[in-house]
Amino acid sequence: MKQHIFLTRRPETLPTWNAAFPNARLMPYPTSDSALAKSGEAIIWLHIAGDKPDPALLVQESALAAPGCAVVVLSNVPSDEEGLAVLEAGAVGYTNSLAVPEVLRQVAAVVENGGLWVGPSLMQRLIAGMATRSGQINNGQLGKLSAREREVALAVAGGASNKEIARRLQISERTVKAHLTAAFERLGVRDRLQLSLLINGLPSPAAEFQKTVH
Amino acid sequence: MKQHIFLTRRPETLPTWNAAFPNARLMPYPTSDSALAKSGEAIIWLHIAGDKPDPALLVQESALAAPGCAVVVLSNVPSDEEGLAVLEAGAVGYTNSLAVPEVLRQVAAVVENGGLWVGPSLMQRLIAGMATRSGQINNGQLGKLSAREREVALAVAGGASNKEIARRLQISERTVKAHLTAAFERLGVRDRLQLSLLINGLPSPAAEFQKTVH
DNA sequence: GGCCTACCTGCCCTTTGGTTCAATGGCAGT
DNA sequence: ACTGCCATTGAACCAAAGGGCAGGTAGGCC
Known part of the structure; x- marks a missing residue:
């Protein structure tokens, strides 16, 4: 208690x-x-x-x-x-x-x-609010992660910082980083932003940018 | 009971x-x-x-x-x-x-x-999913940005790093940062990840709506 | 018992991201 | 000429992210 x-x-x-x-x-x-x-x-x-x-x-x-x-x-x-x-x-x-x-x-x-x-x-x-667009979340990718890694990854995909995630999950910031590093590795992305794009099922990275400079 | x-x-x-x-x-x-x-x-x-x-x-x-x-x-x-x-x-x-x-x-x-x-x-x-959307229902979005800021913002939304953007736009990394700081300010977000979510239309139903009518 | 995986954490380091305090020059409107 | 906005950049700085190394627990499997 x-x-x-x-x-x-x-x-x-x-x-x-x-x-x-x-x-x-x-x-x-x-x-x-x-x-x-x-x-x-x-x-x-x-x-x-x-x-x-x-x-x-x-x-x-x-x-x-x-x-x-x-x-x-x-x-x-x-x-x-x-x-x-x-x-x-x-x-x-x-x-x-x-x-x-x-x-x-x-x-x-x-x-x-x-x-x-x-x-x-x-x-x-x-x-x-969530139900209307829940289908857009990319679950094939999430299946590659462990339970904890998935939680962290989803929080990141929502825009949370490491500190916030640590606070919510009641773990240290270092552990959040560890889970993230593992998630990056398994999903083949290099940082949290690309992880977010992948999970949210958005157009391939830099596609928008390419259009602007072609 | x-x-x-x-x-x-x-x-x-x-x-x-x-x-x-x-x-x-x-x-x-x-x-x-x-x-x-x-x-x-x-x-x-x-x-x-x-x-x-x-x-x-x-x-x-x-x-x-x-x-x-x-x-x-x-x-x-x-x-x-x-x-x-x-x-x-x-x-x-x-x-x-x-x-x-x-x-x-x-x-x-x-x-x-x-x-x-x-x-x-x-x-x-x-x-x-819900948290980031509280605040901006008014999505002038990219319209609020200057031309250059918009380019940089779009690149970020696609997952690019500052260094990459600098190289591809032929400007210094410092300038990229300047444009980004301005974009954060104008769009009311705190970092590149939330900027990405905003631009990609994830944070708000209103954003989705705007995209479909324009 | 070992072996594996997931999970958690410390210390310490590098890289990246982001801001503050400037300055310079172009360009449009009044 | 003056004002405002924009694009650009440097130096310096602080915060956040990311990762290497090392260690710990706990559970499943052979």
Whole structure:
């Protein structure tokens, strides 16, 4: 059972958090990085109220201050856009700050197992948006990769950086590079950009360019 | 605690299911609709082995036979495409049929709370695919760039390195970088990979649309 | 037991990519 | 003549990507 740290601007709010995790630590925000850094393995619950500071930035700062910790965002006014932003920034969970304790524990269990938690609403949108063009992904190529390599390769094909991938998969950046190097080798490409083109099934590399210079 | 009903063609398989839910009911598949109908509130675990019958259809049949019940799909050979298909068809969960009891209970808990469960791999793809598109629905795209910037951007979108572009356009590598920096700025992307995705029309449905009308 | 593969990571290095702070010259419009 | 945009480039710099070497775990197979 990991430790739970709630970062918030209003420490007095939301007794539901304590109901969910009696042994949770409540820290005012902003917090000194050092305080977070030595907290070890923990789940950071980042409470965002307004959009004054960019939520995505807050996530990245928190992740930076507490390396190895999963960051879950609690929003007062959840929206799909905000959820998308924080998840892209490396958060592994996004939910309503008023969620009942049961749901909070649920989220905690999921992220502890290396999962990602998003609400039903956002999830539906993700699925709907993806379904329309899922056929374009090149799977013959992906079959050549191991499970982990495939995960990394797909993230790269989506435009993610090594750091982001490491954060999402809870592995070191070095390991991401290792998987990528293996993927490049197996698929016969030289870098992440060509990997992206291959996976996304796009016209042969440099074809567009050739047209412009012929 | 809801009831758990496992639908499978091979009732003898997978003791892990019973380990996860000792009080589960195992029903051979296909099942008479009536038997399912009177089961009341339950979670239907639909075990699919091959792709002989369309998994998506099976989900819809099950959902029809047992109204109000959540349907979770267990696949012997999980793939992102299959997952996408069954989730679209109305399933609220998709995971490996060999998943350990802990994960199964995890899934059950999530769907009982009205959540949707997808595996990390598929989730990764959903996020990666969706994330980059948040921001630019306005695709003036290449039109926003100067002639030279467009040339360089297209070359990058095709997978070329700065050095290659410099050589083929007969300019210095430094100039290539200058054009690229300008292009990133104008298109609102952060690096060459995202530029590639944007230009190639992957990030946004709107981009696809623009391409088809012009 | 060895052997293989997948997976994970450290340290350290080179290469590439990207930016900052400049400068120069052409070319069009007012 | 002045202003603005564009193309071009250098030097220097920092960050990201990629890979070599070395090591660790864990599981499957013979």
